[in-house]
Amino acid sequence: MDDAVLMRVENLKMHFDVSKRLFSKKKTLLKAVDDVSLSLRRGRTFGLVGESGCGKTTLGRTIVRLYKPTAGRIWYSDADLSPLSDAALMPYRSKMQMIFQDSFSSLNPRMMVGDIIAEPLRIQHRFASAREERELVEALVERIGLRKDHISRYPHEFSGGQRQRIGIARALANTPEFIVCDEPISALDVSIQAQVINLLLDLQDQMGLTYLFVSHDLSMVRHISHEVGVMYLGHMVETAPVHELYSHMLHPYTEALMSAVPQADPDMAEKSRRIILQGDVPTPIDPPSGCPFRTRCPYPKPICEQVMPALQDVGHGHFVACHQAAGSNSSARSI
Amino acid sequence: MQRLEQNAYRTVPPNLFDPLPSEEKQADGWIRPSASYWQDVWMRFTRNKTALFGLVFIGLMALFAIFGPLFSPYPYDGMDMLSGNQPPNSVHWFGTDKFGRDIFTRVMYGARISLTVGVFAAMINLLIGVVYGSVSGYFGGRVDMVMMRIVDILIGLPSLLYIVLLMLVLGSNLVSVIIALCITSWIGTARVVRGQVLSIKHNEYVLAAMLAGATNRYILFRHLLPNSMGPIIVSTAFLIPSAIFSEAFLSFLGIGINVPMASWGTLANEAIPMLQSRPYQMLFPVAAISLTMFSLNFIGDGLRDSLDPRLKK
Amino acid sequence: MPLLILDDLNATFHIAAGDVQAVRGLSLQLEEGESIGIVGESGSGKSAAMLSVMGLLPATCEVSARSIVFNNIELTRIGRRDLRKLLGKDIGMVFQDPMTSLNPLYTIGSQLTESLRLHLRYTPRQARERALELLRMVEIPSPETRLKQYPYELSGGMRQRVMIASAISCNPKLIIADEPTTALDVTIQAQILDLLMSLKQKLNVSIVLISHDLGVITSLCRRILVMYGGMMVETGTTREVFYDARHPYTWGLLRSRPSGSPQTQSADGARGRLVSLPGAPPDMLHPPPGCPFAPRCPHAMRICNEYIPPITDFSSTHAAACHLVYANARLPKKEASHG
Numbered sequence A: 001m002d003d004a005v006l007m008r009v010e011n012l013k014m015h016f017d018v019s020k021r022l023f024s025k026k027k028t029l030l031k032a033v034d035d036v037s038l039s040l041r042r043g044r045t046f047g048l049v050g051e052s053g054c055g056k057t058t059l060g061r062t063i064v065r066l067y068k069p070t071a072g073r074i075w076y077s078d079a080d081l082s083p084l085s086d087a088a089l090m091p092y093r094s095k096m097q098m099i100f101q102d103s104f105s106s107l108n109p110r111m112m113v114g115d116i117i118a119e120p121l122r123i124q125h126r127f128a129s130a131r132e133e134r135e136l137v138e139a140l141v142e143r144i145g146l147r148k149d150h151i152s153r154y155p156h157e158f159s160g161g162q163r164q165r166i167g168i169a170r171a172l173a174n175t176p177e178f179i180v181c182d183e184p185i186s187a188l189d190v191s192i193q194a195q196v197i198n199l200l201l202d203l204q205d206q207m208g209l210t211y212l213f214v215s216h217d218l219s220m221v222r223h224i225s226h227e228v229g230v231m232y233l234g235h236m237v238e239t240a241p242v243h244e245l246y247s248h249m250l251h252p253y254t255e256a257l258m259s260a261v262p263q264a265d266p267d268m269a270e271k272s273r274r275i276i277l278q279g280d281v282p283t284p285i286d287p288p289s290g291c292p293f294r295t296r297c298p299y300p301k302p303i304c305e306q307v308m309p310a311l312q313d314v315g316h317g318h319f320v321a322c323h324q325a326a327g328s329n330s331s332a333r334s335i
Numbered sequence B: 001m002q003r004l005e006q007n008a009y010r011t012v013p014p015n016l017f018d019p020l021p022s023e024e025k026q027a028d029g030w031i032r033p034s035a036s037y038w039q040d041v042w043m044r045f046t047r048n049k050t051a052l053f054g055l056v057f058i059g060l061m062a063l064f065a066i067f068g069p070l071f072s073p074y075p076y077d078g079m080d081m082l083s084g085n086q087p088p089n090s091v092h093w094f095g096t097d098k099f100g101r102d103i104f105t106r107v108m109y110g111a112r113i114s115l116t117v118g119v120f121a122a123m124i125n126l127l128i129g130v131v132y133g134s135v136s137g138y139f140g141g142r143v144d145m146v147m148m149r150i151v152d153i154l155i156g157l158p159s160l161l162y163i164v165l166l167m168l169v170l171g172s173n174l175v176s177v178i179i180a181l182c183i184t185s186w187i188g189t190a191r192v193v194r195g196q197v198l199s200i201k202h203n204e205y206v207l208a209a210m211l212a213g214a215t216n217r218y219i220l221f222r223h224l225l226p227n228s229m230g231p232i233i234v235s236t237a238f239l240i241p242s243a244i245f246s247e248a249f250l251s252f253l254g255i256g257i258n259v260p261m262a263s264w265g266t267l268a269n270e271a272i273p274m275l276q277s278r279p280y281q282m283l284f285p286v287a288a289i290s291l292t293m294f295s296l297n298f299i300g301d302g303l304r305d306s307l308d309p310r311l312k313k
Numbered sequence C: 001m002p003l004l005i006l007d008d009l010n011a012t013f014h015i016a017a018g019d020v021q022a023v024r025g026l027s028l029q030l031e032e033g034e035s036i037g038i039v040g041e042s043g044s045g046k047s048a049a050m051l052s053v054m055g056l057l058p059a060t061c062e063v064s065a066r067s068i069v070f071n072n073i074e075l076t077r078i079g080r081r082d083l084r085k086l087l088g089k090d091i092g093m094v095f096q097d098p099m100t101s102l103n104p105l106y107t108i109g110s111q112l113t114e115s116l117r118l119h120l121r122y123t124p125r126q127a128r129e130r131a132l133e134l135l136r137m138v139e140i141p142s143p144e145t146r147l148k149q150y151p152y153e154l155s156g157g158m159r160q161r162v163m164i165a166s167a168i169s170c171n172p173k174l175i176i177a178d179e180p181t182t183a184l185d186v187t188i189q190a191q192i193l194d195l196l197m198s199l200k201q202k203l204n205v206s207i208v209l210i211s212h213d214l215g216v217i218t219s220l221c222r223r224i225l226v227m228y229g230g231m232m233v234e235t236g237t238t239r240e241v242f243y244d245a246r247h248p249y250t251w252g253l254l255r256s257r258p259s260g261s262p263q264t265q266s267a268d269g270a271r272g273r274l275v276s277l278p279g280a281p282p283d284m285l286h287p288p289p290g291c292p293f294a295p296r297c298p299h300a301m302r303i304c305n306e307y308i309p310p311i312t313d314f315s316s317t318h319a320a321a322c323h324l325v326y327a328n329a330r331l332p333k334k335e336a337s338h339g
Helices: A056-063 A086-093 A113-123 A130-143 A148-152 A160-172 A190-207 A218-224 A242-247 A252-260 A266-271 A302-306 A323-334 B006-011 B037-047 B049-071 B103-139 B141-156 B159-170 B174-200 B204-211 B216-253 B264-274 B280-307 C046-054 C080-090 C108-119 C124-137 C143-147 C156-167 C186-203 C214-218 C238-243 C248-255
Strands: A005-017 A029-041 A045-049 A071-076 A096-099 A178-182 A210-215 A227-232 A235-241 C004-015 C018-030 C035-039 C061-064 C067-070 C091-094 C174-178 C206-211 C223-228 C231-237 C311-313 C319-321
Touching: A005 A056, A029 A045, A029 A056, A029 A210, A029 A227, A029 A235, A045 A056, A045 A218, A056 A096, A056 A178, A056 A210, A096 A160, A096 B204, A113 A130, A113 A148, A113 A160, A113 B204, A130 A148, A130 A160, A160 A190, A160 B204, A190 A218, A190 C248, A210 A218, A227 A242, A227 A252, A235 A242, A235 A252, A252 C186, A266 C214, A266 C238, B037 B049, B037 B280, B049 B103, B049 B280, B103 B141, B103 B174, B103 B216, B103 B264, B103 B280, B141 B174, B159 B174, B174 B216, B204 B216, B216 B264, B216 B280, B264 B280, C004 C046, C018 C046, C018 C231, C035 C046, C035 C214, C046 C061, C046 C080, C046 C174, C046 C206, C080 C091, C080 C108, C091 C156, C108 C124, C108 C143, C108 C156, C124 C143, C124 C156, C156 C186, C206 C214, C214 C223, C214 C238, C223 C238, C223 C248, C231 C238, C231 C248
Parallel strands: A045 A210, A045 A227, A096 A178, A178 A210, C035 C206, C035 C223, C091 C174, C174 C206
Antiparallel strands: A005 A029, A005 A071, A227 A235, C004 C018, C004 C061, C004 C067, C223 C231, C231 C319, C311 C319
């Protein structure tokens, strides 16, 4: 495996059984993640964007093995994590962590900040002595910009931004290599978002962390990611290095998604052309046949109804799953 | 609030335009100092006067039940035909019944029985209810579905029928009353715990613990149960009075605790023939039941309001 | 005569821990057919300000103002209950979460017709016709079936359309939209903004748009009002605020977002640190004695901790409340432009 690649996900599927009956023969499946592949490069950030229900959160959680995948492989260096049992996963648990969206539900209200941060250490039995543990927790608290005396306080005494920092400290406790950031700033005020983003960037530079940054905030993803993947209805529809993606959007969904972000700059707002998609996202329990996006696509073709487009390499590390975009682009480039 | 007038700048001393020293900025946001959860609960509870009254009354009652009979000159079943049916007086504070037994002593013994029933019901309730509910809620899916159907079946059984049957088999005594009452009493708590666990287990701090490699037991005891404590306590607090009342009710019907043992229900039952001529024989046990019920329910209400202030309107 | 005039509006919540001064001395004028966006963080008082005009705040909140005039009626002397009766017809409201503002127990149809029958005394038949017309106006497909459906049967975007339909049902002069797209996905948000824009032009209705997202405001409003700590810190046209901001909080707000938005093709060195404001918004239980932004302001002076700055006009539309304007010697000229 390429040294630069820390994790590789191959054809990952995560289907949930949502049938309501106790004894039913036919299962109702929610295909939250369907046949997704991606590589996470060491020390880099992979931005994952998409609308609610597109499976980006589930993908993040499956990669760190909070769920057992239905099919596919999750390679961590040279180990396949997908079939491992909870016990066999233990050594990898300290290497992969997560930062959550809602800082209210991500910190146990009955635990003090120090206990929250030390929890992963205690579960992993990192330290025998309480003193060593205390020293590390104090170092972590200062690293994320809080004071030592905050250790013996409860989460509800802090503001949203500070609570998010506490969650980050907990994720760092076991010195992980890989962190899934699941919408870490979407619940924060604008002026606080920048603080958290800067902290994440600093930590990445200092510790060589690899991030999977899940977000619906396309500007922020552009700002901090090296590579970006766009998901729609459980599928990866387009993935490319950040500059390549934002300058050559190929998938009509990516195009619409990007154009839908409202511009704050009045001049840009006047110039920009907004693509308005019709209708709502279909339910992942009963997705459309063929291309999942065809029901809202501005340029549907008959083939889209029958054949699910596969991710195709169009050069420059750019992959797209669209019958038209892939063809037109590769021919355009070859000329 | 004072907003400076535009023309007042001329009078402002120039040193006010110096940069604000950073130590005067307090820019790391505000931190609301606050008490811990349980301190907060206690503060809200003590502010509720009726709940506090209930607590004091039950406390006194417990003291009487435990130590009262030790100081009473009369045994609970000591008959004294010569002094039967006395109205309350300085020797027999609550009077005597037709066999000359001291009603005050018998009410104190009744309190013993009632509190025993209450304590046992609470303990069994916590043991079975919490374990059953948390397993059902935590594992969810099929496990949950099967466990909840079992509960539905238990609830569906007519309780009086199996209690009477149980009494016939085991005999009418304290142990069988407690067993009979505990067959279904834990179900309410189990449902409450299940609901709590179902909603709390989706909190992201549970995911964080799983991510660190925590076992199911760790998550249950460290995260799920501590955060369900409030509703568990409230449901137990309301269960105790209903268990005590059920015991009194069964004894009153004559299928609970038998004479000469003194349960409040038995005392009330014995007093029925005398109701017209000697109402005090009925008055004291009934007053004991009612006051206990009131107090325990006040405590329950107070706990509910102080453990979960959102429920308060 | 302007449609809406707020003069020195104050709203204070009395809670157990003390008084939360949600809105402090807010003044605002809105012409007929004009739209204004109010931007601010959570707790800045942007929602409380508009809810207090409507008399929709709980009784624990004390509202006072020198004057509130809507549609030539002085509202300060009118009781809460009459206020709602008076305004229900002329002011439509759209909230962030349509699920909480639509009653789950009634069909879309009965909720839409209710206010029509109440305020405009329509017959059931007239009301139904009008409800269908409204659903068509907000571009809901197959309106006849939607009338019989319950809120939970609709998607988030559809519910928000129903909310908008109900807000415009009585031909209001003003729509107050409180974070109308915050709960929606970005492609659905684009649909709703598009709809609001076309309705605004078609019905010549004024909109007060409350949002934390400058982009949402720019796409719908020409004027903007920036709130912080219960006060207005800056107001102006979107151009004035975006290209010529005078308040350090506005500077921070503009620069804390990444400059390269998805559409712009700037190949600037990405992953640079964002300009971030230190700390968190003030606790309005104990607001700072002077300027509410002073504790986080990189340019704060001693005076900022003592006095609340006066509101200084820069043009007929542009004004800001900051002492820096007077301490101009210290004002770094470049800070005024974004980026």
